Amino acid sequence: MKPLGKNSSELVVMDNNNENNMSTNFHPDDLDQDGKVTRNELEARSKLERSTAQMKIAIAALTAMVTTMAVLLTPLISDERIRSLSSVFDMYFLACASIVGAYMGFSAWMTKR
Numbered sequence: 001m002k003p004l005g006k007n008s009s010e011l012v013v014m015d016n017n018n019e020n021n022m023s024t025n026f027h028p029d030d031l032d033q034d035g036k037v038t039r040n041e042l043e044a045r046s047k048l049e050r051s052t053a054q055m056k057i058a059i060a061a062l063t064a065m066v067t068t069m070a071v072l073l074t075p076l077i078s079d080e081r082i083r084s085l086s087s088v089f090d091m092y093f094l095a096c097a098s099i100v101g102a103y104m105g106f107s108a109w110m111t112k113r
Contacts, residue, residue: 051107058103061096068092 026033031041072082072089082089 051110054103054106058100061099065093065096065100 026035027037029037029041029045031044068089071077
């Protein structure tokens with residue numbers, strides 16, 4: 001990618017073999033495939049990556065909650081040990097549920113914005 005003139009908001013993606021012809025393989029950030037990566041396209045890509053990361057974090061938290069609950073319901077861990085760690089489990093489930101709830105709430109809010 002090369003900066004296009006003095007305007008730093010656009011980048012031109014050139015073919016490595018011949019700089020006079022535009023590449024038929026467009027840069028992943030070039031959403032409209034015009035051969036120029038604009039600042040808006042970079043921001044859109046950044047928002048997409050951020051929302052994907054947030055979704056993965058929420059899925060991991062939900063999976064961890066379900067897995068922990070499944071392990072606690074099996075006879076692998078004694079009742080006495082579960083009772084002694086109940087306050088820790090309370091905070092753990094509250095934290096995981098907060099992550100999942102925040103993701104769902106912010107996702108709904110962003111779609112209405």
